[in-house]
Amino acid sequence: MQEGQEIDKKALTFLRDNKNTDWNELAKDCVSFANANGGKILIGIDDDASEPVSSQTIDEKWLDTIRKQVSQRTYNVSVTPQLMTAANGGQYIEVLINRNAQSVAGTTDGRYYIRVSDESKPVLPDELLRLAADKNALIWEEQTNRKVPKTRADNAQYRQFLADVRASQRVSRFIKEKSDDEILEHYLFVKGDYLTNLGILWIGQRQDRATLLYAPVIQFIKRDDREEKVNKIVWDDYYLNPKELLQAVQTEIPDWQEAVEIPDGLFRTSVPNYDIRVVRELVANALVHKSYTVRGDIFINLFTDRLEIHSPGLLPLGVTPQNIISQSVRRNNQLAQVFYDLGLMEKEGSGYDLIYETLLAEGKSVPMVEEGNDRVVVTVYRRIIRSEIVRLVRKANEEYSLRQKEVISLGLIAQYSSLSALELTKRLDIKEAQGVRNWLGRLPELGLVESKGKTKATEYHINPAYLRRLNYKGKTDLTKIAPHRLRELILTDLEIYQPAPIRDIHERIGKEISERKVKRQIDALIDEGTVVKIGVNNHTRYSLSQNLSNNQQMVERDQING
Structure with a gap:
């Protein structure tokens, strides 16, 4: 049980006495959870422990005290403290903080916070409007202001959705055994007798989907080496729901079939210019995290050397171009759940892991994420930096069945010949040395990666003995100069x-x-x-x-x- 996006821990010494306890700190953490996805604060468990001391007991009077002190210092925050007993018999307090989906939580002295990874970050004045806008996005999914009766659902899309749910390996048996109406209610497609905005988006008729603010439109534009337009495909007639849009992008654009062949001993390995798994994940992310209260099309711009995905709106508060591989915040929570349950995208927080793994295994650079004034642009480059890396990662993966993080770490180190622990923490948004070890996983034990130095000055490089065994023809540079x-x-x-x-x-x-x-x-x-x-x-x-x-x-x- 580690601290993270939805869990925080405080030692029992936090509850000194009512006068000296730092209630403002607890209020701040409660506000940050309420403005994010909700969460739990476990009082009585040390940061580096997974359970309390077996002999630990806690007076129940603290439950009312916590509830009272938090309510006096916050607004739009709902907490439920309860006394818990761990498996070893020790007691601790679990403070459950509900997610505030409709309004912004704050402290009574006018401060705002949001949970980002394992920290409570202050919300700056210019970010407050973004936080409020994201709250509106959450409300948007469940609204029935269009007053579209559920009987007006498109019959084909309605039946296909139910079939997809019941065929999905990611959906529990409990959900699959529900009636048709109960499944629609579970995914918030209907509320009462009406389709919600989310329901209209997925199973509504074309004319109802077209009146939504704002149903997704995707434009694919291909340009030649002079950046002149040579092909354009637009999906703007609103006949397709998000799943069908994603499928159309994957199947109707022939450029995803193009690949290059690189030598691999007596054989040749085919490397796609743009791996369809990367394209699918980026377009799915654009559809899921699009701000449906902001006008703007999703653009897929294909150049001779790069692919750009433009998504209207800014990144959800708490996510930055630097931490996008380690941080995930759902803007459209239910839409994201539908995409995941139907197998249309990776689970929350692992989509960019898949993108990094795929690109690095193909010897390419990681995607570049940029946030503009009104949109987010993700750029994937076509060029293979070194074809030898493809063979190195593939052979290592075949021999040792590497995990996803190990592939990413191996690919990064191979690209740069060597990387320091500090450089790894920056590129992967890792906050501590233990995080570096988690990403490297078994690479040092398997003899794939060696290191020298200590702490942040530690440098990691591919084991020369393994490179010689593969007859690896990399380049000689000065990165490891004495x-x-x-x-x-x-x-x-x-x-x-x-x-x-x-x-x-x-x-x-x-x-x-x-x-x-x-x-x-x-x-x-x-x-x-x-x-x-x-x-x-x-x-x-x-x-x-x-x-x-x-x-x-x-x-x-x-x-x-x-």
Whole structure:
């Protein structure tokens, strides 16, 4: 039981006494859960423990105290504290916080928070409107303001949906055994005698779907090497529900069939220009996370070197381009559930894992996510960075049946020849060393990855012995250069170009070397007096010390005089 998006833990020492307990901290956490997906706060379990001390007992008076203190410090927050007994007999308090789907929760002193991963993040003033808009999106799914009777459902789509639910391996037997009307109610397709907006979107007739604000429209545009339009397909007639739209994108665009062949010993391996699994997941994400209260089409722009997916609206609050692989927030909760239950997308939080795994196993770079003023753009590049990586990852996967995170880590390290623990944490949005070990999994034990150094300076690289066994023909670069050789490169550079800023030194001696490595060696040279630092901040320059410069000048003068 680890802290995360829906669970937080506090040691029993948190409940010191009514006067000294930090109730404002508890109120903040309750607000953050209410504004996200709801959650639980477990009081009486340490952060690094999965259960309380077996002898621990808690007075029931704290339940009313917690309920009272939270209600006095928050608004639009509903909590239910209850005394729980763990399997080992120890007691703890579980504070259940309900998700607030219709309004924004806050503290009585005017502060707003939202749960992001295992932290309660403050909501900034300019983000407050986004939070409110996401709440409206949740209400949108269940609204019946169109007053469309459920008897007006499109018969073919109605029957197909029920058949899909009952055939899905992701739907429990309990749901499958419900009546037709009960299944529609379970997925919030109907409310009373009317179809909800979600119901209209999925099983409504064309004319009713067309009047929704705003039913999805998808445009596919292909451009040549001069970026001139050469093909366009538009699905804007509202005949198709989201599942049918996704299927149309996969089957009606012939470009997904194109691939390149790369040598693999006596054989050749076919690598698609754009893997259909990546396309499906990105388009499904665009449909699921689209803001249905904002006008805008979904664009699929295909260039000669890249694929761009444009989705109207911004990322849900708490998700950023940097943490998109590790953080997932549902904007349209029920629509996302339908997509998952019908097998149209990966489960919450694992869609981008699949995208990363697929692209890295194909020797390609990870997707680039950008957030503009009114849309999110995800770019996937066609180019295979190194064809050897495809063979490396495929052979390792065949031999050891690698897990998804292991494939991602192996692909990243292979692409960059070596990566430090710090660089891995940035690229995968990992917050601690334990997280790096979880992503690497069995790679070190299997002898696929080796490391050197300690803590954040630890560097990971592919085991040379394994590369030799595969006859791996990668490129030689300076990423693993020894410190004494890097030092000589820096001194040689400064002899010619002093004084110089670190960015210029770094660029001249090799961009593949981590700038952090270069800075560490320069600092060491400064400490021993070989190099001096001139200026501050952006004007900082580095030069050889005066004595060394004079010696160099004497050597050059002697060489000239012969």
